[in-house]
Amino acid sequence: MSTTVLRKDSATDGAPPSGGAPSRARTEPRRGRSRAGRVVGQVLLYTVLTALSAAILVPFAWMLVSSVKLDAEVFTVPIQWIPKSFHWENFADIWTEIPMLTYLGNSLFLSVVITFLQVLTGSFAAYGFAKVRFPGRDALFLAYIATIAVPWQAYMVPQYIIMQRIGLVDTHLSLILLQAFGAFGVFLMRQYYQSIPEELSEAARLDGLSEYGIWARIMLPLSKPALASLALLTFVFTWNDYMGPFIYLTSNDLWTVQLGLRSFVGVYDSRYAMIMTGSVLSVLPILVVFLLGQRHFVQGIATSGMK
Known part of the structure; x- marks a missing residue:
């Protein structure tokens, strides 16, 4: 009987306690995945916002470029973003x-x-x-x-x-x-x-x-x-x-x-x-x-x- 008790105690002593290192090992990958997901989400968000901002600024950029062109060069197709000559006058x-x-x-x-x-x-x-x-x-x-x-x-x-x-x-x-x-x-x-x-x-x-x-x-x-x-x-x-x-x-x-x-x-x-x-x-x-x-x-x- 004493031998059986000793074997059970030794088996219990070798088992990892609940909430110990294995549980932390399981939560750390989850935290890493959630952190990576937030980073990817922020990158996608800023990418979309940058694309929308660029789309909004395109008409203003076209107006700014056209202000230093000749009349015949304003509505050229395709758009000539860099004029051949700048007419600052x-x-x-x-x-x-x-x-x-x-x-x-x-x-x-x-x-x-x-x-x-x-x-x-x-x-x-x-x-x-x-x-x-x-x-x-x-x-x-x-x-x-x-x-x-x-x-x-x-x-x-x-x-x-x-x-x-x-x-x-x-x-x-x-x-x-x-x-x-x-x-x-x-x-x-x-x-x-x-x-x-x-x-x-x-x-x-x-x-x-x-x-x-x-x-x-x-x-x-x-x-x-x-x-x-x-x-x-x-x-x-x-x-x-x-x-x-x-x-x-x-x-x-x-x-x-x-x-x-x-x-x-x-x-x-x-x-x-x-x-x-x-x-x-x-x-x-x-x-x-x-x-x-x-x-x-x-x-x-x-x-x-x-x-």
Whole structure:
């Protein structure tokens, strides 16, 4: 009996304990495979993102290359990515052939004024919808936001008739009044205001601060990312707007840069190289604005519920 017990004990002593080296040996290959899988997934993800980014940049690269070509070389098949000769004089000639500086100044004026007014009115209305309690607030907000779904072509003619009867056609003021208010800006700012604790507003009211003071002294300083996002989106939209200036502006000295490029489109032919040169010049301000405000833009979108 003692011999049997000793044999069992010796057999037990030689067996590996549960959870020992063999179990670690089994988990280590799994961890290695999972780590390799993550690396392969990241490589595939970055490859897809790189390919998509390159596809997005191809039209811009073609526009940039075409801006230093002759008109006959712009639409050659296949595309000639490296011109035989670079015509850098296109960037000097465009300033004398059309009043490019006037067009850029008009676009800048409209973009800055409309952006300022949209940020002001959008943030102020959003504060009322987010922090002020009054009967029918939510229903009014839904009705206002529902106007985003109405296409502009549905009320384009009534708007023009109104502006014509009050004598604002062929003035910058018509575009400013029509675009100074936007439901999208109200929605964007309201989503951000709702992320600010209500206790701040209640404490300010107890201290005797008015609703205007709460908006100006508490809400606006805390909502800089959302304000930057709204300003950036509005500026880009206004700068690139073509149909609005096309409908309301008839005088050449009031044209924006988008309308000014029409000067190179003739009845029988078009100066495509100059159009590309002007397009490159019109893109540069937008590029600068995006580079300067991209950090605030991403932060504002990420924290306003528009993920």
